[in-house]
Amino acid sequence: MIQVVKIEDAIGYPLAHDITEIRPGEFKGPAFNRGHILTCRDLDHLRRLGKNHLYVLRPESDELHEDDAAQRLADALCGDGVDWTGPPREGKVSIKAARDGLLKVDVEALTRFNMLGEVMCATRHTHTLVRKGDQVAATRAIPLVISRSVVDAAVNAARQALHGLLRVLPLKQGRVGVMITGDEVYHGRIEDKFEAVIRKKVVRLGGTVQDVVFLPDDDARIAEAALRLVNEGADFVVTTGGMSVDPDDRTRFALLKAGAEDMVYGSAVLPGAMFMISYLNGVPVLGIPACGIFAETTIFDLMYPRVLAGEKITRKDIAVLGHGGLCLKCKTCVYPRCPFGK
Numbered sequence: 592m593i594q595v596v597k598i599e600d601a602i603g604y605p606l607a608h609d610i611t612e613i614r615p616g617e618f619k620g621p622a623f624n625r626g627h628i629l630t631c632r633d634l635d636h637l638r639r640l641g642k643n644h645l646y647v648l649r650p651e652s653d654e655l656h657e658d659d660a661a662q663r664l665a666d667a668l669c670g671d672g673v674d675w676t677g678p679p680r681e682g683k684v685s686i687k688a689a690r691d692g693l694l695k696v697d698v699e700a701l702t703r704f705n706m707l708g709e710v711m712c713a714t715r716h717t718h719t720l721v722r723k724g725d726q727v728a729a730t731r732a733i734p735l736v737i738s739r740s741v742v743d744a745a746v747n748a749a750r751q752a753l754h755g756l757l758r759v760l761p762l763k764q765g766r767v768g769v770m771i772t773g774d775e776v777y778h779g780r781i782e783d784k785f786e787a788v789i790r791k792k793v794v795r796l797g798g799t800v801q802d803v804v805f806l807p808d809d810d811a812r813i814a815e816a817a818l819r820l821v822n823e824g825a826d827f828v829v830t831t832g833g834m835s836v837d838p839d840d841r842t843r844f845a846l847l848k849a850g851a852e853d854m855v856y857g858s859a860v861l862p863g864a865m866f867m868i869s870y871l872n873g874v875p876v877l878g879i880p881a882c883g884i885f886a887e888t889t890i891f892d893l894m895y896p897r898v899l900a901g902e903k904i905t906r907k908d909i910a911v912l913g914h915g916g917l918c919l920k921c922k923t924c925v926y927p928r929c930p931f932g933k
Contacts, residue, residue, distance in 0.1 A: 594647045598637050601629050607646040608657065608735055609681040610637070621681060625658060646735065653739050657682035660732035660742045664710055667746040668730055670755015679731070686728040688721040692759040693900040696728075700752035709733050710745040714757065716933045720796075720896055721759060728757055760900035764797035765826025770804050770816055772842050773832035777807040784884045785831040792891070793829075796899060801825050808833060813845035821874045827898060834865040834880040843867050846876060855906050859913030860932070863890025868904050875904075887924035890916075893932040 596604075605626045612622035622640060623633065629645070637645075655663070658679040665675045665684040674689040688694070696717035704712055714728040721727055732742065749756045769789055776783045783805070790800050801824070804816045813833070820828050833842025843856055846869055854869035856878075866889075867878030875898045879891050893912060894904060902908070915933045 595644050596647050598629070598634055598642060598645055601645045601647060602631055602634075604629055604645075604647050610640060610642065611681060612640055625656075654736045655732070655739055655742055657732045657735050657737065660710070660737050661730060663742055664712070664730045664732065664745055664749070667749035668704075668712055668728065668756050670752070670758040672759030672761070673727060673755070673757045682735075683729055683731040685726050686730065686757060688723055688725045688727050688759045690723050690759055690761060692721065692761045693896050694719045694721050694727050695754075695758040695760055695900075697752035697754070697756045700748060700756045703751070704745055704748040704756070707741060707745050707748065709737055709741050712749075712756075718893070718897060718932070719927065727759070760902075762796060762896065762899040763826060763901065764799075765899070766801040766824060767793045767798050768801050768804070768820030768823070768825035768828045770806055770813065770820070770828065770830040770842075771832060772806045772808060772813055772830060774807050776832070777805050785879070788883060789829055789831070789879075792895065796896060798827075798899070808841045810841050810845040810848055813842055814849035817846060817849050817851075817871055817876065821872050825874060828871065828874060828876040830876060830878045831883065832881075834867060834878050842878060843869075846871065846878075851876060853903075853905075855904065855909055858890050858909045858916075859911075860890040860893065860909075860916035860918075862886040862888075862918055866890045866894070866909070868894065868898075868909075870903075886918065886920075888918060888926040888931060890932075892926065 605628055606623055608625050609621035610623040613619045661679045661682055661684045665686055669686060672690050672692055673686060675684050675686045694715055694717060696714050698717060701712060710732050712728055712730040771783055771785050775781045786803055793800055806813050806816055817828060830842055833840040849871060851869035851871045856867045858864055858866040862882035863880060865880035869876050883889050883891055912932060915930055918931050
């Protein structure tokens with residue numbers, strides 16, 4: 592139960608919630624914390640904050656204070672690799688990554704959680720790369736006092752997520768075999784530009800390049816090289832060239848001859864419409880189209896972290912990227928702080 596009283600009549604009572612103070616350019620935070628016992632010395636400060644009345648709180652047995660509710664909500668939202676520490680601040684709990692990795696948000700479960708109305712959780716986008724300690728979400732109960740039944744329903748909605756509503760998956764820092772195909776590069780007619788691009792992206796996410804193989808547009812030699820890289824211990828294979836519709840582009844056909852399975856060719860992302868992914872003896876093989884040379888960010892930057900996190904990529908995974916999959920080709924690339932892939 593909440594009772595509204597004049598601040599003079601609240602002297603000697605604990606504050607029911609944090610009292611926020613904002614001094615533009617200087618400070619934003621609690622001037623008084625929940626539980627502070629009000630004294631006559633506090634009255635002028637409260638008046639400067641525009642407070643003439645305060646709540647006196649006496650929760651019923653079927654009610655929870657916002658701070659207690661927020662802690663229960665945070666516990667339910669946190670899955671593997673995600674945690675929270677410290678008391679709620681102004682009724683809100685910040686949820687952070689407990690390790691480096693790829694943030695996974697069960698968006699459908701999050702929507703069910705937020706549909707309850709009296710609770711909320713705001714997150715970063717799913718599939719965002721995060722560092723240990725980064726904030727990934729925040730949650731709170733919206734009313735000062737909330738029904739236990741609503742909190743129970745929110746907890747149940749969060750726990751219905753199969754693997755946890757919020758998770759951070761670790762990235763495998765594996766060895767990458769690289770195949771650069773195309774007669775024009777193999778025979779030295781043009782200089783290769785792809786190797787440096789791939790090395791930079793692999794190393795940035797903690798991997799190492801196991802080997803780089805230059806190959807002509809020859810099915811048998813491409814298939815043989817792919818199998819050799821896998822047999823020599825490559826955790827991932829990245830191939831460039833041979834991804835377009837030209838009759839000389841043989842890479843994906845060669846991979847099929849080598850035994851590649853679950854191949855997905857073509858994506859709803861620009862740049863990267865001719866992206867390919869398949870699995871050769873269980874090893875992911877990612878095919879980067881020519882746009883990877885010229886564009887700073889492509890579909891490879893969206894999919895490679897997910898592969899490192901152990902995801903098995905399907906046609907649907909790539910199809911849903913159509914919403915947000917249009918790069919704006921900014922003069923200065925600011926990815927991932929942009930709408931691309933989100």
